Amino acid sequence: MEILLDTAHLEDIRRYHKIYHITGVTSNPTILAREKGDFFPLLEAIRELIGHKQLHVQLTGNTSEDMLKEAEAISRKLGKETYMKVPTNEVGIETMKRLKEQGYKITATAIYMPQQAMIAASVGADYVAPYFNRISNMNVEGKNVVSEIAHLFKLHHCSTKILAASFKNTQQIMDALMAGAEAVTATPELYSQMVENPMIDAAITGFTADWEKTYGGKRIFEL
Numbered sequence: 001m002e003i004l005l006d007t008a009h010l011e012d013i014r015r016y017h018k019i020y021h022i023t024g025v026t027s028n029p030t031i032l033a034r035e036k037g038d039f040f041p042l043l044e045a046i047r048e049l050i051g052h053k054q055l056h057v058q059l060t061g062n063t064s065e066d067m068l069k070e071a072e073a074i075s076r077k078l079g080k081e082t083y084m085k086v087p088t089n090e091v092g093i094e095t096m097k098r099l100k101e102q103g104y105k106i107t108a109t110a111i112y113m114p115q116q117a118m119i120a121a122s123v124g125a126d127y128v129a130p131y132f133n134r135i136s137n138m139n140v141e142g143k144n145v146v147s148e149i150a151h152l153f154k155l156h157h158c159s160t161k162i163l164a165a166s167f168k169n170t171q172q173i174m175d176a177l178m179a180g181a182e183a184v185t186a187t188p189e190l191y192s193q194m195v196e197n198p199m200i201d202a203a204i205t206g207f208t209a210d211w212e213k214t215y216g217g218k219r220i221f222e223l
């Protein structure tokens with residue numbers, strides 16, 4: 001199971017990287033626009049924080065030629081191991097095919113339908129990123145889309161992995177993983193919400209009170 005951070009916020013990346021077992025960081029133009037800092041300096045700072053862990057960066061060109069040049073620049077500055085996120089339309093598919101021939105790692109993004117995932121996998125995408133919440137906003141079950149993709153890949157012995165994205169709550173993350181996604185990327189806040197709630201606090205407070213009643217302020221290593 002792979003857990004990625006869908007953010008370019010340096011402080012969050014530093015903090016969550018320390019607490020959780022993070023596979024890497026994903027970004028897109030909207031996520032980068034939320035942060036201060038120019039494109040390459042910001043991404044270089046992220047690369048420095050995460051070392052050789054996965055970094056997924058979206059290409060923004062309108063043509064395959066432009067996207068190939070962008071991939072070259074990104075790989076020069078951030079390392080060849082950087083995943084090139086390519087939107088999955090026809091220009092994107094051509095780009096993925098050409099990038100793959102040149103040995104790049106690819107994440108096919110903006111996936112709403114299994115059909116896109118199938119075509120992206122056929123040109124060698126390493127990951128496909130279904131947009132769980134955005135799919136659900138279209139009155140389509142996000143988990144059905146993920147599960148169909150997972151079934152399709154299994155049936156055809158496809159090595160492409162599912163990196164589910166676009167989550168608005170922790171249940172959606174669980175649904176994506178239960179439906180067969182190998183990886184999820186979400187905002188740091190959603191990971192916190194998985195292990196922080198008033199019921200958990202109440203349980204811990206109860207144990208602390210009983211401990212203090214019995215052993216005062218002493219810690220176990222002092223007994």
Ligand code: G3P
Pocket residue numbers: 006026027028030131133134165166167
């Ligand atoms: O990185 C792509 C995906 O996470 C988009 O999420 O929240 O804009 O739907 P959102």
